[in-house]
Amino acid sequence: MKITVAALTEPGSTVVNKTGGxxxxxxxVNHRRCIKCxxxxxxxxxxCIHQIEGLFVPDLDYCxxxxxxAHECPRKAIDMVLEEK
Amino acid sequence: xxxxxxxxxxxxxxxxxxxxxxxxxxxxxKCCAPDVISAYPITPQTHIVEHLSQFVADGExxxxxxxxxxxxxxxxxxxxxxxxxxxxxxSTTSQxxxxxWEVLYNAAGMRLPIVMTVANRALSAPxxxxxxxQDSVGARDSxxxxxYAEDVQEAADAIPQAYKIAEDPEILTPVMVCMDGFIxxxxxxxxxxxxxxxxxxxxxxxRPEHILDPNNPKTFGxxxxxxxxxxxxxxQWDAHRRALNKIETVAREFAEQFGRxxxxxxxxxxxxxxxxxxxxxxxxxxxxxxxxxxxxxxxLKVGLVKIRSYRPFPTEALRKALKxxxxxxxxxxxxxVGNEGALLTxxxxxxxxxxxxxxxxxxxxxxGGRDITVRDIxxxxxxxxxxxxxxxxxxxxxxxxxxxxx
Amino acid sequence: MEKxxxxxxxxxxxxxxxTVINLVLDAAGPNTIVATPTGCIEVTTTxxxxxxxxxxxxxxxxxxxxxxxxxxxxxxxxxxxxxNVFVIAGDGSTLDIGMGCIxxxxxxxHNVKYVCYDNEAYMNTGVQRSSxxxxxxxxxxxxxxxxxxxxPRPKKDMPAIAVAHRVPYVATASVAYPVDLxxxxxxxxxxxxxxxxxxNAPCITGWSFEAGTTVEIAxxxxxxxxxxxxxxVNGELAGVKKIHVKRPVEDYLKAQGRYRHLFRMKGGDExxxxxxxxxxxxxxxxxxxxxxxxxxxxGE
Numbered sequence: 001m002k003i004t005v006a007a008l009t010e011p012g013s014t015v016v017n018k019t020g021g022x023x024x025x026x027x028x029v030n031h032r033r034c035i036k037c038x039x040x041x042x043x044x045x046x047x048c049i050h051q052i053e054g055l056f057v058p059d060l061d062y063c064x065x066x067x068x069x070a071h072e073c074p075r076k077a078i079d080m081v082l083e084e085k
Numbered sequence: 086x087x088x089x090x091x092x093x094x095x096x097x098x099x100x101x102x103x104x105x106x107x108x109x110x111x112x113x114x115k116c117c118a119p120d121v122i123s124a125y126p127i128t129p130q131t132h133i134v135e136h137l138s139q140f141v142a143d144g145e146x147x148x149x150x151x152x153x154x155x156x157x158x159x160x161x162x163x164x165x166x167x168x169x170x171x172x173x174x175x176s177t178t179s180q181x182x183x184x185x186w187e188v189l190y191n192a193a194g195m196r197l198p199i200v201m202t203v204a205n206r207a208l209s210a211p212x213x214x215x216x217x218x219q220d221s222v223g224a225r226d227s228x229x230x231x232x233y234a235e236d237v238q239e240a241a242d243a244i245p246q247a248y249k250i251a252e253d254p255e256i257l258t259p260v261m262v263c264m265d266g267f268i269x270x271x272x273x274x275x276x277x278x279x280x281x282x283x284x285x286x287x288x289x290x291x292r293p294e295h296i297l298d299p300n301n302p303k304t305f306g307x308x309x310x311x312x313x314x315x316x317x318x319x320x321q322w323d324a325h326r327r328a329l330n331k332i333e334t335v336a337r338e339f340a341e342q343f344g345r346x347x348x349x350x351x352x353x354x355x356x357x358x359x360x361x362x363x364x365x366x367x368x369x370x371x372x373x374x375x376x377x378x379x380x381x382x383x384x385l386k387v388g389l390v391k392i393r394s395y396r397p398f399p400t401e402a403l404r405k406a407l408k409x410x411x412x413x414x415x416x417x418x419x420x421x422v423g424n425e426g427a428l429l430t431x432x433x434x435x436x437x438x439x440x441x442x443x444x445x446x447x448x449x450x451x452x453g454g455r456d457i458t459v460r461d462i463x464x465x466x467x468x469x470x471x472x473x474x475x476x477x478x479x480x481x482x483x484x485x486x487x488x489x490x491x
Numbered sequence: 492m493e494k495x496x497x498x499x500x501x502x503x504x505x506x507x508x509x510t511v512i513n514l515v516l517d518a519a520g521p522n523t524i525v526a527t528p529t530g531c532i533e534v535t536t537t538x539x540x541x542x543x544x545x546x547x548x549x550x551x552x553x554x555x556x557x558x559x560x561x562x563x564x565x566x567x568x569x570x571x572x573x574x575n576v577f578v579i580a581g582d583g584s585t586l587d588i589g590m591g592c593i594x595x596x597x598x599x600x601h602n603v604k605y606v607c608y609d610n611e612a613y614m615n616t617g618v619q620r621s622s623x624x625x626x627x628x629x630x631x632x633x634x635x636x637x638x639x640x641x642x643p644r645p646k647k648d649m650p651a652i653a654v655a656h657r658v659p660y661v662a663t664a665s666v667a668y669p670v671d672l673x674x675x676x677x678x679x680x681x682x683x684x685x686x687x688x689x690x691n692a693p694c695i696t697g698w699s700f701e702a703g704t705t706v707e708i709a710x711x712x713x714x715x716x717x718x719x720x721x722x723x724v725n726g727e728l729a730g731v732k733k734i735h736v737k738r739p740v741e742d743y744l745k746a747q748g749r750y751r752h753l754f755r756m757k758g759g760d761e762x763x764x765x766x767x768x769x770x771x772x773x774x775x776x777x778x779x780x781x782x783x784x785x786x787x788x789x790g791e
Binding site: 151161169187195305306313 | 537541545546547548559561565
Binding site: 001003004007009010011012013014015016017018019022023042043044045046047048050059061062064065066067068070071072080 | 492494496497498499500501502504505506507508509510513514536537538539540541542543544545546666669695702703704705706707
């Protein structure tokens with residue numbers, strides 16, 4: 001990589017940094033309980049919960065395991081589970 | 086092209102108008118048509134921005150003029166405007182420049198080609214509104230290119246040159262055009278006023294490769310950790326190195342089109358056979374030239390090197406210009422408290438690794454607006470000759486220090 | 492949908508700031524330029540050669556984002572370009588060191604929307620007091636101690652300062668009320684001229700609360716009336732978020748390490764009473780309660 005004049009940087013380029021490695025607890029979604037309110041997607045600080053084919057799925061490449069999604073889920077459809085690595 | 090542009094002296098005289106120095110500068114700025122101007126009033130810079138405000142009010146200049154809350158905001162707003170693709174101008178002096186200090190480094194590091202006039206003035210304390218060059222000399226390490234003007238015409242003509250240097254994609258570095266406060270800003274002199282059409286032929290439009298643009302959303306001002314910082318500083322340093330050539334080229338291009346030449350990085354006066362060389366920058370050059378004329382008629386071989394570009398420092402040009410001198414005297418309107426004059430240090434360093442073993446002495450002078458007289462210049466030359474003949478007595482001494490007050 | 496702040500940024504796990512940014516950008520859309528001062532945003536989102544931003548973004552210095560944004564807006568005006576110009580800044584750079592530039596930006600009437608994510612201290616440098624730190628808060632420069640309950644001063648009322656500048660749109664918001672926050676951002680954009688929105692944004696590191704409870708803490712700030720949600724349009728109070736059940740301030744305080752001392756120190760109960768009075772005064776001043784609503788007791 002050649003350095004750029006004035007350190008200009010490309011948009012969204014932090015995606016190379018997989019912050020999933022920070023995680024201790026991993027969110028496990030019980031899709032049957034999910035009412036698709038999208039609060040987990042809205043509140044996720046990583047912006048890494050996406051609706052894929054109708055289901056809300058955390059992108060574990062980036063999920064830091066903060067637990068905000070689980071705590072805010074009105075149906076308690078997300079559990080934070082100690083991750084085996 | 087030269088032939089087409091060349092004018093007879095008579096034609097040039099006809100174009101001359103007696104105007105205030107600040108007006109001449111403002112007029113030159115107007116001809117460069119900056120998109121955004123942002124400035125804060127401070128003596129002795131105020132007239133420049135007042136004239137520009139009037140041009141805007143009269144519809145002669147289509148610029149956004151920001152009446153900001155401080156010099157700090159002035160330079161900060163230009164960082165934003167320049168990053169958004171605008172040609173930008175400001176002017177300030179002294180305390181205002183000091184208040185900008187943090188933003189000066191930032192603008193240079195972000196490679197934003199802002200042009201600013203500094204109406205040189207002393208720095209407090211004690212408060213003093215008169216001219217010396219402590220303000221801009223103190224900002225010499227900020228990454229800005231610094232050009233110093235000898236007279237009003239040069240201060241005005243340096244503006245389009247400054248934009249041409251700053252905006253060159255190989256340079257992308259802000260430029261300070263320094264002119265002595267009051268002495269040049271408030272004096273009325275006959276000046277050849279350029280026209281916008283002429284400047285348009287001289288100065289290409291500003292077309293930056295990257296700007297703040299939602300269609301190409303770049304990040305400006307990322308932070309760099311130790312693995313990148315050195316290289317980013319090196320790139321600034323390297324741009325200054327390229328500017329050494331660019332400043333010369335642009336000065337020549339200007340001379341070809343407008344018929345006015347002030348030197349490139351430096352200029353010289355009676356330097357070819359000079360035994361005593363004076364090195365200085367700014368408006369004191371006028372007095373020194375008069376003095377040299379007198380001394381020459383008395384048979385004294387005195388010459389002058391005028392520093393036009395203080396940053397980048399014209400090391401090679403100075404080595405060449407001073408290689409045959411028998412003694413060098415630096416007169417400068419600043420002093421580094423705790424060491425010596427900044428130009429003196431820079432010049433000695435430039436000569437150190439050369440075969441030249443010429444004695445160099447220095448004189449902080451004109452501090453806080455004290456006049457530098459013909460008698461003072463003569464005293465400098467006497468001391469220089471004494472240093473040559475009998476060895477250096479004092480490497481640096483304050484010129485015209487009033488010992489009776491101490 | 493891809494967020495305008497990309498993942499991979501280095502904000503602490505459970506930080507509310509990236510959520511605030513994405514809510515603001517969701518509402519503002521991609522036709523937006525953002526200026527940000529030095530602080531957590533800058534260091535967590537733009538480590539060269541990476542950037543989390545998918546909108547054009549600029550950082551210059553700690554205290555000048557409002558001036559930088561002024562210049563951007565002036566340049567866009569000059570070129571006849573129509574992009575939203577936002578500042579997204581922390582409370583230290585907003586209420587303290589950047590005040591002069593902000594005052595100038597408001598005063599000149601730039602069409603710049605200024606969003607302050609308020610985590611109530613200098614978090615990037617390690618939780619030092621800012622003038623947005625509430626009273627009785629323990630920070631590293633106003634620590635609680637044998638003879639101190641923490642920060643002795645009230646929060647600087649920045650929204651009131653913005654209103655005093657005749658800023659046409661001034662609002663408070665909370666990360667716990669995303670619909671309200673997005674609506675306020677859109678309303679700010681719809682009103683020409685400067686706008687100021689101060690968003691309550693809990694900091695897990697500086698406030699010291701349980702993992703996962705970031706949004707709940709922010710919600711408690713609103714439900715206790717310590718963080719009233721209101722809007723001023725052209726200097727008039729134009730709307731408040733009413734509270735159905737007003738919670739006692741203890742519910743908010745006891746959930747955070749920065750107030751732990753109030754529950755341990757002699758005289759702490761008196762300080763809690765003072766904070767409760769502040770909350771009650773907010774409720775009265777902004778009319779936050781429905782008629783007949785009652786304050787529920789602690790532990791509800």
